[in-house]
Amino acid sequence: MVESFDAIVVGAGPGGATTSTLLARAGKKVLVLDKSDWPRDKICGDGISGKSMDAIKALGLEDKLRTAESLGSWGVTFSGPQGDQVSIPFGKHIAGKLAPGFVCAREVFDQVLFDASVESGADVRIKTTVTGLIREGEKVVGVRYKTPEKELREARAPVVIGADGAYSVVARELGMDQLDEKHYVAAVRAYFEGVTGFNEGQFIELHFVDEVIPGYFWIFPLPDGKANVGVGMLSSEIKKRDIKLKPLLDKMVAHPKFAERFRDAKQLTPTKGWGLPVGSKPRTMAGDGWILIGDAASLIDPFTGEGIGNAMVTGMKAADWIGRAEEAGDFSAAFFSGYEKEVLDLLTHEFRLSHMMQKLGRWKWLLNTVIAKASRSTELADAISCMFDDLSERKKLLTPGFYWRVLTA
Numbered sequence: 303m304v305e306s307f308d309a310i311v312v313g314a315g316p317g318g319a320t321t322s323t324l325l326a327r328a329g330k331k332v333l334v335l336d337k338s339d340w341p342r343d344k345i346c347g348d349g350i351s352g353k354s355m356d357a358i359k360a361l362g363l364e365d366k367l368r369t370a371e372s373l374g375s376w377g378v379t380f381s382g383p384q385g386d387q388v389s390i391p392f393g394k395h396i397a398g399k400l401a402p403g404f405v406c407a408r409e410v411f412d413q414v415l416f417d418a419s420v421e422s423g424a425d426v427r428i429k430t431t432v433t434g435l436i437r438e439g440e441k442v443v444g445v446r447y448k449t450p451e452k453e454l455r456e457a458r459a460p461v462v463i464g465a466d467g468a469y470s471v472v473a474r475e476l477g478m479d480q481l482d483e484k485h486y487v488a489a490v491r492a493y494f495e496g497v498t499g500f501n502e503g504q505f506i507e508l509h510f511v512d513e514v515i516p517g518y519f520w521i522f523p524l525p526d527g528k529a530n531v532g533v534g535m536l537s538s539e540i541k542k543r544d545i546k547l548k549p550l551l552d553k554m555v556a557h558p559k560f561a562e563r564f565r566d567a568k569q570l571t572p573t574k575g576w577g578l579p580v581g582s583k584p585r586t587m588a589g590d591g592w593i594l595i596g597d598a599a600s601l602i603d604p605f606t607g608e609g610i611g612n613a614m615v616t617g618m619k620a621a622d623w624i625g626r627a628e629e630a631g632d633f634s635a636a637f638f639s640g641y642e643k644e645v646l647d648l649l650t651h652e653f654r655l656s657h658m659m660q661k662l663g664r665w666k667w668l669l670n671t672v673i674a675k676a677s678r679s680t681e682l683a684d685a686i687s688c689m690f691d692d693l694s695e696r697k698k699l700l701t702p703g704f705y706w707r708v709l710t711a
């Protein structure tokens with residue numbers, strides 16, 4: 303038996319849940335297939351940035367998220383290889399009593415979006431693995447999948463949305479899974495409880511310690527005294543220096559700089575790794591009868607490692623373009639190139655600047671100088687803060703004036 307739908311979404315993570323919710327709310331018959339058992343964890347830093355929050359608000363899910371188990375975060379702490387540390391509140395420009403960002407375990411955050419997709423009327427099937435695409439010539443017309451009972455089935459639709467993350471089977475089927483180590487980050491994460499010494503505004507912490515450069519060690523506070531702790535680095539560097547990330551995380555926890563804070567802490571989960579396909583080299587995002595969103599399209603910020611916001615933003619854009627395609631009766635590559643263009647127009651500049659920040663992050667002397675000076679200059683600290691919550695401010699990195707300010711601060 304072959305079922306037919308208006309759209310098939312592969313993956314119910316933040317990207318897939320966003321697209322399916324919007325399509326189902328617009329009255330479309332949507333099939334969502336996800337191989338995991340839900341609620342499911344996703345290896346992540348659990349940082350929910352302003353961009354993700356804007357998408358949550360656009361979906362009308364802000365109240366649900368704020369009542370879910372999450373912790374408001376009011377700023378970010380950086381430390382440099384030399385040991386200097388600076389704590390910068392997120393934009394003083396952000397008015398209001400609500401925290402601009404959150405830390406929320408993905409098991410909780412993704413479930414809010416997953417529930418929205420189910421409530422909107424999408425046909426969401428879990429423990430169901432997509433194994434391949436069905437094609438007619440160049441055109442994708444459906445998927446093959448395995449049910450929880452291991453039966454092989456097919457479903458058809460004029461458009462298939464690949465929202466299946468970093469190891470996307472849809473991208474692989476389309477011949478786009480080649481790993482470019484210069485544009486791929488690997489990271490490991492573990493949950494702890496009892497880590498001490500957090501800033502009272504529950505700031506997230508990025509530590510540029512000698513051993514993890516170019517990359518960083520993060521400690522993000524979670525509710526109930528828990529913390530998300532991890533380390534990530536560009537894959538080409540990991541390979542070049544033959545680094546093993548799991549022992550590196552143990553080394554960071556025992557590092558003289560952090561050991562006291564972890565003295566009475568307990569590791570709650572095993573250290574697990576996952577890949578981050580970053581946006582310094584995005585994939586082709588659309589073709590005849592298909593669209594890729596989020597990690598499947600390689601859209602993670604190359605500097606911060608954030609990808610939830612971009613998965614949701616591209617999820618919204620995909621839903622919009624599918625609506626337009628249905629009206630035009632045109633699901634062709636030429637039509638969907640409009641989706642890809644819109645995404646590139648939105649993100650290319652941001653990715654270029656983040657890629658540049660990633661490269662600057664290799665220069666220890668620069669990290670030391672910027673962090674040491676920012677710890678003494680509120681003006682410079684404010685400029686850096688803007689770079690995190692107002693992406694247009696990152697443009698200042700391209701101006702000599704920024705470096706002059708660093709040197710003279």
Ligand SMILES: Cc1cc2nc3c(=O)[nH]c(=O)nc-3n(C[C@H](O)[C@H](O)[C@H](O)COP(=O)(O)OP(=O)(O)OC[C@H]3O[C@@H](n4cnc5c(N)ncnc54)[C@H](O)[C@@H]3O)c2cc1C
Pocket residue numbers: 312313314315316317318335336337338342344345346347348349350351354430431432433465466467468469470471489490491532534575576577578595596597598602607608609610611613
């Ligand atoms: C260590 C680490 C730390 C990170 N920290 C942050 C952070 O703090 N903040 C942030 O914004 N981003 C962070 N990211 C990036 C973020 O996790 C991703 O960008 C985000 O999860 C992308 O969402 P997505 O919907 O595209 O994919 P995913 O969240 O990966 O969802 C994909 C879904 O597809 C399903 N699936 C996969 N294959 C199949 C298949 N064959 N058939 C059916 N279903 C399938 C999976 O079960 C999954 O539910 C981090 C990533 C890593 C690895």
